[in-house]
Amino acid sequence: MSGDNALEGDKSEGNALEDCTSEGYHHAPIIGYHRAPLSQKFGAPRQPNLVALTSVIEMLAPYNTPTAFVGLEAFSHIWLSWQFHHNYLSKASHANKNGHINKTQDSFRAQVRPPRLGGNEKIGVFASRSMYRPSGLGLSVVKLERVEVVEGRVLLIIRGADMIDGTPIIDIKPYVAYSDAVIEAKSGFAPTAPALLDVTMTESAYEQFMTLINVEQVKIGQSDKTNHQDVGTKNATVSSVVCKMQSQLLISDIDSIKALIAQDPRPAYRRTEINAAFVMRYKSVDVSFQLLESGQLQITAIVEVN
Known part of the structure; x- marks a missing residue:
């Protein structure tokens, strides 16, 4: 849940999450991007x-050296510490004359309204x-599919992240089941995973998606195929791996789109609105969906982003 263009494009060595000189702040370098x-x-x-x-963590120099990841593939899951950079507090942060990030004293919110409680209870x-x-920091445990070295740089192929494209990564640690998994733990107001909604797709939306898939395949066939090699092949490049994750449409994306919408991303206060259109951006397309009277969410259109 995170991708500010300014941060996404900044790959300078030693980029800091909070480069503040005042007491009470901790310096943390950005080591990669999601x-x-x-x-x-x-x-x-x-x-x-x-x-x-499935997504990728693109490590930055000097943290992208393969030796820094020796032994990590022995672990099935990893902890990721990352930055929430798409909330309005992050965007409202401003830089002083020395380039240090300052946050206003009134930016602290003591209470919030979780969607899980309907968006009303604090x-x-x-x-x-x-x-x-x-802190503006997020913490997630994800499945580590594999560690890839592409063009001499480390890419982590992961699954199950709750981060968006461009999320700054602050730290990576292995998940250790015997200490990290607490079987008897209580989960407060969220004791179980949220219920999933049924998701359907109109015939016209499916046809739109298949047309885009066909166009995509034609483009790939007409271009230099070495620019579209899968990660893990000899001809893979960092840009081709990132392109596949960010924009290249696949048949399997239909299942991913439905799974995302089944989580019901709509604001809690709008979940009773019948036939109200919502749009979710996925890779290179905008996916429109709505709530039907039957209680299902229906995908009504899939169009290419202009």
């Missing part, structure tokens, strides 16, 4: 591992996973 099908907050899973989306921010928190 590359994913979702470029906007709307539609992103609210928790990790609810939707098995709870303390520290009893939530809200993005509007003092």
